Amino acid sequence: MKLELVQGDITKVAADAIVNAANSSLLGGGGVDGAIHRAAGPELLAECRTLHAQGGCPPGQARLTKGYRLPARYVIHTVGPVWRGGNQAEEAVLARCYKSAFALVEANGLRSVAFPSISTGAYGFPIDRAAPIALREIQAALARLPQLEKVTVVLFSPGDLEMYQRALARVSGPDQGGNV
Ligand code: APR
Numbered sequence: 185m186k187l188e189l190v191q192g193d194i195t196k197v198a199a200d201a202i203v204n205a206a207n208s209s210l211l212g213g214g215g216v217d218g219a220i221h222r223a224a225g226p227e228l229l230a231e232c233r234t235l236h237a238q239g240g241c242p243p244g245q246a247r248l249t250k251g252y253r254l255p256a257r258y259v260i261h262t263v264g265p266v267w268r269g270g271n272q273a274e275e276a277v278l279a280r281c282y283k284s285a286f287a288l289v290e291a292n293g294l295r296s297v298a299f300p301s302i303s304t305g306a307y308g309f310p311i312d313r314a315a316p317i318a319l320r321e322i323q324a325a326l327a328r329l330p331q332l333e334k335v336t337v338v339l340f341s342p343g344d345l346e347m348y349q350r351a352l353a354r355v356s357g358p359d360q361g362g363n364v
Contacts, residue, residue, distance in 0.1 A: 186326050187319075187335050189352065191345040194338040195223035198255035200294040201248075202338075203285050205302045206261040208240045210247065216300045216340075225253040232261070244280035248288050258294070260285045264303030267310065275317055278303055282321035290329055298336040301344055311344060315351035323356065 194202050194216060204220045207213050210232040212221045221228055231249045241247045246262040262285050265277035281302050289297050299318065303309035322335050339345040 186333065187322055187337075187352075189337050189339065189345060189348050191339050191342055193219065193340070194298055194300050195219050195254060197298040197336060197338055199296040199298040199334070199336060200256065201258040201260050201289065201292075201297045202251070202254065202256040203246075203297065203299045203302070204259050204261045205300050205305070205307075206241065206263050208242060208263050210235050210240045210261055213306075215305045220254070220259060223254050224251060224259065227252045228259065235261075244277040244284060246281065246284035246288055248292065256298070258292070260288050260297070262302065264307050265309065267303065267308040270313075274303075274309060275313065278309060278314060278317050279321055282318060282325070286321070286325040286329065286332075289325070289332060293331055295331055296334040296336070297332075298338050300338055300340070301348070304344070311347050312351070315348045316355055319348070319352055319355050 205216050212229060235247050241261060241263050243263045243265050246260050249259050251257050251259050262281040264281050265274040267274055301311060304311040304314045326332055337348055339348055
């Protein structure tokens with residue numbers, strides 16, 4: 185069960201790292217970004233301010249901070265693409281968010297990581313197109329990184345969970361329910 189799809193609140197997940205769907209300033213926002221900052225406490229914003237001073241985080245890239253009051257040790261902040269109709273390389277940028285997050289997982293020897301559904305909220309990326317991109321990148325990382333023991337995708341609503349479960353069945357063969 186190295187890949188798990190669950191419905192819930194990512195701020196409650198005690199993985200080595202949870203991934204934040206941030207914006208380029210890294211200074212917080214709404215959605216999962218707001219939830220993570222609220223749960224982590226003010227020290228997270230203080231650390232993010234230092235990253236902001238160094239230029240923040242361009243779309244498709246990722247930055248690592250501590251998790252502070254979160255159960256997760258680290259937060260990997262990544263910036264997804266804003267959906268602009270699908271002809272502005274949004275799908276490539278979204279794939280790069282997952283690749284960049286896994287590069288930090290590998291570099292820091294992390295064994296477990298949890299993702300939200302990046303870009304499918306305020307950034308408007310259609311979730312039926314985002315889910316297969318996310319799942320393909322996660323499966324590639326699980327095949328490539330022997331130290332990686334568990335990847336969890338934490339969906340906020342039942343509908344989003346069902347969308348990911350359907351996408352997983354398509355990308356990995358019909359008999360893979362919600363967990364593999
Ligand atoms: N746990 C897990 N998932 C969550 C949580 C939570 N606590 N809160 C929201 N989500 C889900 C949303 O339902 C959505 O499916 O995270 C997904 C991503 O939505 P957003 O948080 O809106 O992120 P995104 O679409 O990438 O937009 C990023 O929004 O919050 C701002 O600062 C952020 O400007 C950035 C933009």
